[in-house]
Amino acid sequence: MKNQRPAANGKRWRSGRIATTRASLVGASSQRGRRAAPLLALLLLASEGMALPSAEAADLVVDSGTTTISDTQSYGTTIVATSASDTATLAVTTSGTLTNSGDLNVGLSGNGKLTVSGGSVTNGEGWVGRDVGSVGSATVSSGTWANSGLLAVAAPARSM
Numbered sequence: 001m002k003n004q005r006p007a008a009n010g011k012r013w014r015s016g017r018i019a020t021t022r023a024s025l026v027g028a029s030s031q032r033g034r035r036a037a038p039l040l041a042l043l044l045l046a047s048e049g050m051a052l053p054s055a056e057a058a059d060l061v062v063d064s065g066t067t068t069i070s071d072t073q074s075y076g077t078t079i080v081a082t083s084a085s086d087t088a089t090l091a092v093t094t095s096g097t098l099t100n101s102g103d104l105n106v107g108l109s110g111n112g113k114l115t116v117s118g119g120s121v122t123n124g125e126g127w128v129g130r131d132v133g134s135v136g137s138a139t140v141s142s143g144t145w146a147n148s149g150l151l152a153v154a155a156p157a158r159s160m
Contacts, residue, residue, distance in 0.1 A: 062088045063110075069096040069119065077102035078123070081110030084133060092143065094118030103127060103149075107136025114138040116145055125149035
């Protein structure tokens with residue numbers, strides 16, 4: 001076909017547009033014969049079996065004060081009070097929805113607090129007071145908190 005060119009591994013690829021969650025890379029411009037270097041680099045990495053950048057959601061980290069969620073938000077993992085010196089609160093209020101594709105850690109190493117009052121929280125595993133010496137608390141006065149994996153309270157981190 002006219003708009004196919006050989007890739008570095010000898011296979012054929014089509015120029016065009018690739019949609020990502022963070023940006024769009026253009027494989028060929030409207031001017032004949034010009035190629036976008038970023039796309040070519042990604043194709044070369046993929047042809048060599050290297051991992052491409054992830055399109056997963058970013059993590060939410062709350063290390064001080066209070067962060068309130070009153071709308072719909074999605075993250076990879078949420079961590080409240082990462083370090084031993086941190087004191088932080090995550091509040092999910094009415095109409096607030098927090099969805100994590102990964103885990104929710106409340107008091108990972110510091111003093112963390114989760115309050116759900118009318119909103120909803122969903123995640124993989126839920127950890128409250130995860131590391132030795134950490135303090136975590138969770139209060140669901142109305143609304144829901146659903147874990148698809150385990151819910152561990154005052155449990156030291158598992159060895160990986």
